Amino acid sequence: MHCRFVGQLCWFDGVVVVRCVIDSGHVVAEKGRDNMSGFVEFSGVGKTYRESHGQTVIVENFDLHIAKGECVSLLGHSGCGKSTILTMAAGLTAITDGGILVDGHGVDGPGPDRRVVFSLPGLLPWMTVFDNVMLSVRQTHPNATSEEREAIVDGFLHPLGLSDVRDHKATELARGIQQRVGIARAVALNPKMLLLDEPFALLDAEDRMTLQDLLLDLHWRHHLTTLMITRDIDEALLISDRVVLMTKGPKATVGKIVDVQFDRPRVRAKIATHPQYAELRRQISAFLEEQERIDAA
Numbered sequence: 001m002h003c004r005f006v007g008q009l010c011w012f013d014g015v016v017v018v019r020c021v022i023d024s025g026h027v028v029a030e031k032g033r034d035n036m037s038g039f040v041e042f043s044g045v046g047k048t049y050r051e052s053h054g055q056t057v058i059v060e061n062f063d064l065h066i067a068k069g070e071c072v073s074l075l076g077h078s079g080c081g082k083s084t085i086l087t088m089a090a091g092l093t094a095i096t097d098g099g100i101l102v103d104g105h106g107v108d109g110p111g112p113d114r115r116v117v118f119s120l121p122g123l124l125p126w127m128t129v130f131d132n133v134m135l136s137v138r139q140t141h142p143n144a145t146s147e148e149r150e151a152i153v154d155g156f157l158h159p160l161g162l163s164d165v166r167d168h169k170a171t172e173l174a175r176g177i178q179q180r181v182g183i184a185r186a187v188a189l190n191p192k193m194l195l196l197d198e199p200f201a202l203l204d205a206e207d208r209m210t211l212q213d214l215l216l217d218l219h220w221r222h223h224l225t226t227l228m229i230t231r232d233i234d235e236a237l238l239i240s241d242r243v244v245l246m247t248k249g250p251k252a253t254v255g256k257i258v259d260v261q262f263d264r265p266r267v268r269a270k271i272a273t274h275p276q277y278a279e280l281r282r283q284i285s286a287f288l289e290e291q292e293r294i295d296a297a
């Protein structure tokens, strides 16, 4: 196997870090490589909902390790339990079985180390774009001067194309712009883990592509450890390092993991024409179709 070592200097939050990428030069797909230790570790995670008429095991024995700086997409049939997995990691849904560790700490509720972005960004309507992001920066830089904080906020707004609308009321802007603000606000909190629950689901095709490209750029520059739910195979292949395919529920779990080793920084046009792209797409579609057949049988 031909291997290439790529080093890069990045700037983040006033700190210069050296990023290293081992580039295998080709793409492989495999069942999984989850026995390595992870920055985020789901171990035997399960979720059972207990209701008056009985109980339903939604997720069972979900094991997944996510490396620091890795971007993982979660894909599966509607209702299989993707949001349940994500909200358990966020600490918004109680874990019934097993556990989740983030940087060695067990998840037992929401915390500043994890930020979630849903399809609707939930911005504060009486605040400007600038003020919405400043809320995060105040938390992460409590001792900075107001000038320093302003510069930090602008540093997040500029790469997301938000400089021109910084003083506009956030919720008066177009939906795609609002979602950019939501992402800026989440990233400005400098979380250990970014959780994205179908972040572009409500956007039109053009905004969706723009936001995907911006997320790719953010991930490349900030090396964000990310778990993203999507229903879009092309989006998963464009953005993530691995695509985790869930079996159809109830008792959903990890069914297959597809490695996506396209070089970073990624360029949409190059990925779509990559010789391995069609094969990875085929594998993901085949898995989802197989799950549909199992369910119908």
Ligand SMILES: Nc1ncnc2c1ncn2[C@@H]1O[C@H](COP(=O)(O)OP(=O)(O)OP(=O)(O)O)[C@@H](O)[C@H]1O
Residues within 6 Å of the ligand: 049, 058, 076, 077, 078, 079, 080, 081, 082, 083, 084, 085
């Ligand atoms: N609070 C709850 N009480 C009972 N059942 C629930 C609750 N929340 C979710 N469920 C059920 O758990 C299952 C998984 O839901 P979840 O939203 O995690 O799936 P999903 O894969 O994210 O779905 P979708 O792709 O449609 O968003 C569904 O059958 C849902 O009805």
